[in-house]
Amino acid sequence: MADGEDLFPDRPLIAEGEWAGWRLWQGSDPYEDLSGPYYSRVEPDGSVLAAFRAENKHMNGGGFMHGGCMLTFADYCLFVCGRHALADTHAVTVSLNAEFVGPAHVGDLIEGRGEVVRAGGSLVFLRGTISTGGRTIMTYSGVVKKTRARA
Template structure:
């Protein structure tokens, strides 16, 4: 997967925990596919000198969750299940580029898949389920 500068990128600085990870940039490719990226900086690096696995998991969660949110008509949703396989490490200075895809959506759930790539190599493969939240009463 290569970075496409021609996609309609939008940078999100996030809030709460996500603000510590980002900013993350997003682009909608289709009604069921999104791209996103994070530039790996010093605070993303673990003691082994590579991108911390928690950063990769968080980016995958943000990317798939944002896709589920968009696919559900901007309905809030929450992660209820996520599986991930680490394949290779990203390094400081690399762009961690993700692709998320909606596999299936019901009224209550979104099933998502995701890949992350850095330096021309796949670094992570993940899938998960997001539950759409009911509007709060009161």
């Protein structure tokens, strides 16, 4: 990927407010629309940063971010962080592993980073971290399979 290349030109660019300069990820996955909104941007070093603001709907009964919410966001991160390896193809998650290492609360800015470990002909292997306030709250790894579009 070239320095400064925008991997997400098909996503709306936010012009003002907290998310100015970010791309809104919406409209292609009904479940992510329900659980988000999620945002992404390409950093100056070419890496992808994904984020969302934790709301009450993301919390469990104990007042901490629900593990299912963290896993959903990690799955989203697989696809945005692996976007260049998945260009011009459909794909599905075939494996997602995670370690929960800390809590998140309402109002926290949740950030996801990841990297492609290996991209083959049909499988892409990734790993990354989810954090808030500079501290890791989850690590993840996953495998995404490239698929053909259904007729």
